[in-house]
Amino acid sequence: MTFADSQPQLQSSHDIAESWRKVVARRRMYTGLGLLVLFIGFVGSVRFADESNAGHFFDRLPHLFDFLSWLVPKDWSDVWRALFDIASPNDKGGQEFNFDRGRVYIWGDFYIPEYFELMIITFNVALVSTIIGFIFAVPLSFMAARNLTPSNPLRIAVKRFMEFLRAFPEIVIAGLFSAILSIGPIAAIIAISLHCIGALGKLFYEVIENVDMRSDEGMRSVGASWLERVRFAALPQVLPNFMSYALLRLEINVRASTIIGAVGGGGIGEELKLSISRGFGAKTLALVLLLFVTIFAVDQFSAWLRRRLVGENAFLLKH
Known part of the structure; x- marks a missing residue:
């Protein structure tokens, strides 16, 4: 028996193409059947919900x-009047156009528009909750990271604790504490703080587990403690x-505090x-506009602060 006879017979290009077409056709059939099953289930669930x-x-x-x-307001100028608590000519004594009665006077005739004060309260709730969540999530995330915490029981306990905190929607937790x-x-x-601790903790420890460990090895080689390794080796990277x-x-959290x-x-x-x-159209549109502007401002501030932290060069394309 020659060497050529002992080798498996190679398939021709036509056979390979035919095999590939069969595999693709089979996968398409399975995909089609799966989509059909999902569609039938969706239609059935919608009909059941409708009934x-x-x-x-x-x-x-x-x-x-x-x-x-x-x-849709009859007078679009009422949107701006509602936003800045300016008296409306359409005010007939009802609540739909009583814009100027919501003013929050600070000193003399100087006032803050009602919706601006409410937005400040909402933003403060979100800001305080984020700060609290950040303060508690940082140490918990380091304890949950596999590459920095060798103790399995501690890591598992911390991870389960953070999972428990983010398992319940904020509105459910708020309802519980509102009753208390x-x-x-x-x-x-x-x-919001409890949910924020769980959510940020998960994101943080996943970042920590991807850090470059060479600096940590250098700190350990000179006898650094766990806190020193976290402070000087891991924290600057993350x-x-x-x-x-x-x-x-x-x-x-700004959106969550609005919902709550x-x-x-x-x-x-x-x-x-x-x-x-x-059905107060002008007031509703004024509130939605103020909420949108606030979210946009927070997003722009976030982008600016992140650039300041990581440096402008990190956002430039490198050739």
Whole structure:
């Protein structure tokens, strides 16, 4: 038997192409069947939900945009009047156009518009919650990192603890503490802070587990303690990412504090809920505009601060 006879017979290019077409056709068939099953399940669940809904979703579908039409103000100038608490000529004594009655006077005739004060409260709730979450998430994340904490029981306990904190939505935690502490910003701060600790802790320890360990090895070789290794070897590497995630979390917390405010957490959320439920178009649009501007400002500040932390060169393309 020759050497050539002992080698497996190579397939021709035509056979390889045919085999590839069969594999692709089989995968496409499986994908199509999977999508069909998902579609059938989706249609069945929607029909079940529609039959269980007292209002029957599909029967009310043609009226989907009726709600938006209620919020269109008759006078668009009322949006700016509502935002800055300027008296409206449309005010007939009701609550829809009583813009100037919400002024918060500081000194003499100087006042802060009502919605600006509510937005400040909402932002303060988000800011305090983010700071608290950051302070507690940093040490917990180092204890949960595999490359810095050799103790398995400690790492597992810390990870499970952070998972427990972020397992419940903020609004659920806020409802619990509102029943204990009464409604207000304090319950909102506690709820958002607890969830923030769990969320930031997970992001932080994943960053820590990807750091360059050569500096840590150098610190250990000279007899540095665990705290010294964390402070001088790991923390300088991860701090820019920590700040980036914390600023991102601040944006999320502004939205979360708005939602919690709608259920008694104080701030702009409660006023937004009332305006929407009563169909006050000018007030609702003013609140949405102020909320959008605030989120945009926080995002721009986050981008500026991150550039200051990591340096402008990090955002330049390198050839």
